[in-house]
Amino acid sequence: MPVSIHPDSQVEMGEVGDTEGNKRDIEYQNAKAYLLTQSVKSGLNLYDHLASVLSKILDERPDDAVDVFEDYSKLQKKEKFTSDVDTIQAKEEKSTEVALAEIQEKLFGKGDAEEEAVEQEEDVETPLPNLMELCFFFEQAGVGLNREEIIRIWLALKNLVDTHPLLHVRFWGKVFGTQQNYIIAEVEYREGEEEEEEEEEAEEAQEQETEEKREDDEEGEVEEDDTPKPDFKPVPVVPKEDNRTGANKKTYFVCNEAGKSWTKLPIATPAQITIARKVKKFFTGNLDSPVICYPPFPGNEGNLLRAQIARISAGTHISPLGFYQFDEEEEEDEEAGRDNFVENLDFEPVPTRELVDPTLSNWVHHVLHILPQGRTTWWNPVQKGEDDFEDEDEEEEREEPDEPEPETGPPLLTPLSEDTEVDNMPPWTPHLSSKLVPQYAIAVVHSNLWPGAHAFAVEKKFENVYIGWGQKYAAANYSPPPPPAVQDEFPSGPEITEVDDPTPADEATLRAAQAEAAEAAEEMEEAEEEEDEED
Amino acid sequence: MDAQDLHVSVDYVGTSGIIFSPEQKACLQTSLCILQNNYKFDRVYFWGKILGIKDDYFIAQGVEKDEFELKKTLYSKDCVHWGLLPPATPERRENAKLAKGRFTGDPSFEFEHTEKKDENAEEEMITIKEENRLAAVIAEIDNDARIVPRAAFIKTPTGDVFVNRSFQGLSVAESAKLCNYFHFREPEKLQEKSLLQRANLDKAIDFMDSINEDIPKGAWSLQMERGSGLVTLRSLSWIGYVFYHVPGTRKFGSVYVGTGERNIDLPFML
Numbered sequence: 055m056p057v058s059i060h061p062d063s064q065v066e067m068g069e070v071g072d073t074e075g076n077k078r079d080i081e082y083q084n085a086k087a088y089l090l091t092q093s094v095k096s097g098l099n100l101y102d103h104l105a106s107v108l109s110k111i112l113d114e115r116p117d118d119a120v121d122v123f124e125d126y127s128k129l130q131k132k133e134k135f136t137s138d139v140d141t142i143q144a145k146e147e148k149s150t151e152v153a154l155a156e157i158q159e160k161l162f163g164k165g166d167a168e169e170e171a172v173e174q175e176e177d178v179e180t181p182l183p184n185l186m187e188l189c190f191f192f193e194q195a196g197v198g199l200n201r202e203e204i205i206r207i208w209l210a211l212k213n214l215v216d217t218h219p220l221l222h223v224r225f226w227g228k229v230f231g232t233q234q235n236y237i238i239a240e241v242e243y244r245e246g247e248e249e250e251e252e253e254e255e256a257e258e259a260q261e262q263e264t265e266e267k268r269e270d271d272e273e274g275e276v277e278e279d280d281t282p283k284p285d286f287k288p289v290p291v292v293p294k295e296d297n298r299t300g301a302n303k304k305t306y307f308v309c310n311e312a313g314k315s316w317t318k319l320p321i322a323t324p325a326q327i328t329i330a331r332k333v334k335k336f337f338t339g340n341l342d343s344p345v346i347c348y349p350p351f352p353g354n355e356g357n358l359l360r361a362q363i364a365r366i367s368a369g370t371h372i373s374p375l376g377f378y379q380f381d382e383e384e385e386e387d388e389e390a391g392r393d394n395f396v397e398n399l400d401f402e403p404v405p406t407r408e409l410v411d412p413t414l415s416n417w418v419h420h421v422l423h424i425l426p427q428g429r430t431t432w433w434n435p436v437q438k439g440e441d442d443f444e445d446e447d448e449e450e451e452r453e454e455p456d457e458p459e460p461e462t463g464p465p466l467l468t469p470l471s472e473d474t475e476v477d478n479m480p481p482w483t484p485h486l487s488s489k490l491v492p493q494y495a496i497a498v499v500h501s502n503l504w505p506g507a508h509a510f511a512v513e514k515k516f517e518n519v520y521i522g523w524g525q526k527y528a529a530a531n532y533s534p535p536p537p538p539a540v541q542d543e544f545p546s547g548p549e550i551t552e553v554d555d556p557t558p559a560d561e562a563t564l565r566a567a568q569a570e571a572a573e574a575a576e577e578m579e580e581a582e583e584e585e586d587e588e589d
Numbered sequence: 590m591d592a593q594d595l596h597v598s599v600d601y602v603g604t605s606g607i608i609f610s611p612e613q614k615a616c617l618q619t620s621l622c623i624l625q626n627n628y629k630f631d632r633v634y635f636w637g638k639i640l641g642i643k644d645d646y647f648i649a650q651g652v653e654k655d656e657f658e659l660k661k662t663l664y665s666k667d668c669v670h671w672g673l674l675p676p677a678t679p680e681r682r683e684n685a686k687l688a689k690g691r692f693t694g695d696p697s698f699e700f701e702h703t704e705k706k707d708e709n710a711e712e713e714m715i716t717i718k719e720e721n722r723l724a725a726v727i728a729e730i731d732n733d734a735r736i737v738p739r740a741a742f743i744k745t746p747t748g749d750v751f752v753n754r755s756f757q758g759l760s761v762a763e764s765a766k767l768c769n770y771f772h773f774r775e776p777e778k779l780q781e782k783s784l785l786q787r788a789n790l791d792k793a794i795d796f797m798d799s800i801n802e803d804i805p806k807g808a809w810s811l812q813m814e815r816g817s818g819l820v821t822l823r824s825l826s827w828i829g830y831v832f833y834h835v836p837g838t839r840k841f842g843s844v845y846v847g848t849g850e851r852n853i854d855l856p857f858m859l
Contacts, residue, residue, distance in 0.1 A: 124755050149761065151816030196610040200603030228606065230823065232810040232859075235604075336825065336858045347857075479642050479691055488612050489667060502642060502691070505848060506606070521606035523828060525858075529690045532854040 098131070106130055158313035161209040181223045182208075182215050188225075188517045194487040195498040197508045197521065199228060206312035211239055214307060214316050219244045226306065226367075227506075227520030229359065234339025236359065239307045239316065240367075290435050292324040292427055300422060300430035301327065301364040308359065310339060317341060319360040324428025325352050330361035334532045337524060348534050362524045364424065370507035371421040371518050372470060372499065374404045378420050380467070395420065395466060403513045409497035410484040414470040417482075417499060417509075423463035432460045476503050477529040503527055590842030592621040592633040592649065598842050601833040604814050605821060607846045613647075616668035621649060624671050628661065629653075636662070637829075637845035639723065644694030648727060648845075656742060656750045657775065662727055666694070675721055677728035685725030688717045691848055696720040726849045732774050733851075734824040736800055736832050738841050739769040744796040753794075756839055764820045764836040767801035767809060778802060807859045825859075828852050 089101040107130050111119050119126075185208040192198035199207075211223055218241070226238040295302050307316040333347040341356035351358060379398040404416050422430035464472055473481045481503045487510075488495040501507035506522020544550070556564070590598045596614050599607070609617070617635065625633045630651030639646045647665045663671040675681070688700035698719040703712045743753045763769045778798045779787070800809055810823045817836065824830035829847020834840065852858075 128755060149817055150813065151818045154816035193608055194610050194612075196608055196613060197606070198608045199606060200600060200608075203604055230605070230810075232807065232825070233812065235812070334854050334858050477690060483642055485644075487610060490612060500640075505640075527848075532857055534857065 096131070098134070103127070103130065154311065154313075157311075158206060161206060161213065161313045180215065181220050182212055183224060185211065185225055187515075188519075191496055191510050191512060191515070191517070192508070192519060194496055195508065195510050196487070197498075197500075198519065199521065203312065207237055210237070210309065210312040210316070214239060214241070221245075225519065226363065227522075229337060229362075229520070229524045230522065231337035231339030234310045236308045236310065236337065236339065237312060238363065240304045241307060242304055292429060292433055292435070294321065294323040295429055295431070297321060301368070301424055301428075303421075304367075306360065306363055308341070317356075319356055319363070320353075322357070322360045322364045323352070326357050326361040327364060327424060327428035328426070330358055330365065332535055334525060348537075359524070365526075366504050366507060366520055366524070367421050368419075368424045368430075370501045370504050370509070370520065371419065372417045372509050373420045373516050374409060374511045375416045375418050375469065376404065377401050377514075377516065378418070378467060401514060404511070406486065406495060406497045406512065409499075409511055410486055412480075412484065414482055414484060414499070417470045417511075418467045419464070419470070420467060422466055423468075425461040425463050427461055430463070432462070434460070470499075476527060590635055590844055592617070592625070592635045595621070595635050598833075598840065599844070601819060601835070601840070601842070602821075602831045602844055604819075605823065605831045607831060607844060613668050617647070620665070620669050620671065624649065624663065625651065628663075630661070635844065636727065637847075639692055639726070639845075639849040640847065641692040641694030646692070646694070646723060654749070654751075656752070656773075660731075662724060664696075664723060672696075674724040674727070677721075677724040681721045682725040682728060684715060684717050685722040685729075687715060688722050691850070692719060692723065696723070723849070729851070730827050730830060730845055730849075732772075734827045734830040734845070735773045735843060736770045736822065737773045737797075738764070738834050739771055739799070740794045741839075741841065742773075742797075743793045745793075750796075758838045758840070759820075759834065759836055761817045761836045764817075764834060765811065765813065767811060768799045770800045770809075770822065770832075771797035772800060773797065805856055805859065808855065826852050826855050 086101065089104075090099050092099050107123075107126050110130060111123075111126055116122055116126075185204055186201075189198055189201060189204040193201075198204070207225060211225065214220070215223055220241045221244045222240075222242040224240040226240040229236040229238065297305070302321040305321075306319045308319060309316050329349055329351050332349055333345075333351060335345060335347055335358065337355060337359060341354065341359070343355045345351040345353070345355055345358050376398055378395040381394060381396050408416050424430055425432055427433065470482055475481065479502060481501065483500045483502060485498055485500075486492055486495040487498055496510050496512035499509045499511075503526060504520070504522070505525075505527050507518070507520045509518045510516065595617060599609055599614070621633050621635065624630070628651050631653050632651070634650045634652070636648040636650045639648065644666050647668050649663050649665070649671065651661045651663070662674045662677075664674055665671045687702040687704075689702075690700075696719050700717040700719065700722065702715045702717065704715060705712050738756075738759050740753055741756045742750050744750050759769055774797065776796060776798050779796070803809065808824065808826050810825055812821045812823070813819070814821050820834045820836060822832040822834075824832075827845065827847065830843065830845045832841070832843035
């Protein structure tokens with residue numbers, strides 16, 4: 055604290071007498087004057103302050119006064135009366151805390167219209183899950199989120215149910231970002247009530263644009279017919295899976311904080327899923343931020359998040375054996391395999407002890423495995439390719455590519471015991487929630503492949519949740535894929551191979567040889583002529 | 590975080606997905622109290638949890654008077670029985686870096702690492718006991734990630750480090766800046782600073798490295814939870830390390846719940 059020192063208050067040495075006593079007096083006065091100088095900031099001076107602190111300590115006589123001296127000093131300053139009359143009006147700015155609380159306050163409102171609706175709709179089954187109950191079980195397992203946060207998420211899900219025609223809603227999990235986090239809800243729309251026109255229109259527009267571009271290119275080529283055409287054929291784009299099938303079976307909504315508006319994530323394309331496998335990036339928390347990585351990711355962070363959600367769901371969504379079963383009326387489609395299942399109404403709960411068995415044969419995946427192609431069902435790139443080329447002239451020349459081997463993955467409802475090991479360690483860690491009271495414990499399974507993915511099961515209840523950074527586990531360090539090999543420009547042959555220039559000697563021998571040949575030819579001709587003449 | 594109010598302060602890190610079951614909390618409350626008494630610690634900190642494949646390790650640390658010195662680390666697998674970890678000597682810390690993969694959950698497990706120093710030399714086998722690796726990793730995390738707010742600790746002229754009795758917490762504006770958080774360790778970069786840079790530092794307070802100079806930039810994710818009511822700092826190089834501070838109060842602490850592996854891919858991921 056800067057203290058202003060008034061030079062006037064210093065007493066000059068020479069003015070008063072020089073005796074010993076006087077000297078001490080002067081020093082004393084100088085010191086006291088210094089202590090009495092007022093602080094510019096607070097208007098206090100140390101002399102008065104010390105006096106009041108000491109008298110306070112003497113009054114109260116605390117134990118170990120020397121240790122608490124600072125506190126007394128602070129307290130004394132605080133308690134000193136200061137007038138807070140100020141002529142300047144302060145403009146209080148809303149802190150961010152208040153701003154968020156105001157947003158979240160809406161979650162807790164009931165709304166008048168709703169109250170009436172509740173009475174009528176009591177019998178109707180709501181798609182809203184009992185999140186608090188699930189939170190309770192997860193808390194037993196030592197995973198999950200704050201209870202208060204869960205309540206807010208629950209209310210936010212309720213909001214989502216009220217505003218969209220949904221059949222199922224589930225809290226999928228929370229993904230951390232560097233600046234903000236994502237809260238993710240997994241929903242299924244009621245049959246035929248989906249609002250998907252916007253997206254499709256946008257995509258169609260995009261496709262048209264690209265087509266137009268292609269046409270432009272072709273026109274350009276016609277004008278300059280000398281320009282050689284490249285042999286390069288772009289790898290056919292793997293078509294994305296439709297809504298409600300495969301990796302896009304469910305729709306996902308995200309928000310940064312419970313109470314803020316939900317945003318629907320776009321559907322995942324196979325290209326995004328395959329690239330997402332090759333990159334390792336933290337999320338920032340902003341859906342529109344670009345993803346800067348190699349190989350380049352087609353889309354922004356929202357697309358990357360969607361692709362990771364698809365991968366995590368496919369890898370870690372599990373249920374106890376027998377909870378789901380295939381629809382018996384439905385005939386098995388031999389080619390595609392089954393991708394639908396129904397809840398088993400006669401499900402007999404698997405005993406907890408068997409669920410935590412290390413073989414894990416009592417847990418099954420209920421989300422289809424995503425093939426290396428980025429789809430759950432394999433799509434043959436060749437057959438599709440032929441259609442495109444039909445009207446081209448080069449078709450005949452084109453070599454018939456080998457029929458690619460169809461990629462296959464494990465069918466739906468495969469037990470976890472079939473899962474492959476992750477870097478020499480088991481992919482799942484099962485354990486009981488309580489070692490002290492095992493008879494009431496629940497079975498918990500943690501994923502080692504996707505750290506943060508958990509599942510629990512007890513009686514007829516089970517749930518999966520993911521709380522983590524959205525990154526797959528790898529024991530080895532990540533290295534980005536190398537850039538593709540440089541392409542051959544043209545086949546190397548003698549006409550483009552560089553050779554040494556002929557030396558003068560070489561030229562002389564060549565000339566001599568040529569001259570000899572010429573002479574020989576002349577002689578031959580002459581001989582022929584002679585023969586002709588003879589005839 | 591302080592073991593005494595663990596059950597309260599663990600709520601602050603709940604938004605980061607760090608939750609302990611009521612059973613664990615109850616166990617810890619009892620056993621850490623006994624631990625403090627048995628080992629005659631001044632303060633006991635609950636350090637966190639290291640996830641193993643078969644079992645998890647709960648870690649606690651006890652300090653005597655000086656916060657920097659004489660730190661003892663203890664581990665437990667059931668939250669009840671605590672065992673002292675061997676000290677993390679520099680040699681052990683070097684060796685532990687050779688062990689790859691997750692912790693198994695068995696302290697007597699031995700990681701094996703074969704190394705060839707020269708082309709001609711014979712393969713050398715190094716075995717690393719999981720217990721030693723655990724101690725080394727904890728020391729690494731303490732060194733790299735353990736942070737405290739500025740002015741929460743003071744250094745006395747004799748060199749001892751104590752809790753600052755008059756610490757009132759960072760203000761909201763201060764708490765949003767990385768330069769107000771310090772690595773809780775002996776300074777490494779402070780001596781490299783020029784005299785000019787050090788001129789304005791308060792010797793009693795600024796005796797540690799601040800985290801805004803950490804490499805790479807962006808190794809910390811600072812987030813304001815609940816508007817500005819809670820500051821959460823997550824280390825991206827040790828995923829699972831979470832620090833919280835309630836601005837304007839003395840409440841701060843940190844906990845690590847993770848696999849005990851450094852995120853070496855960090856430069857690619859930012």
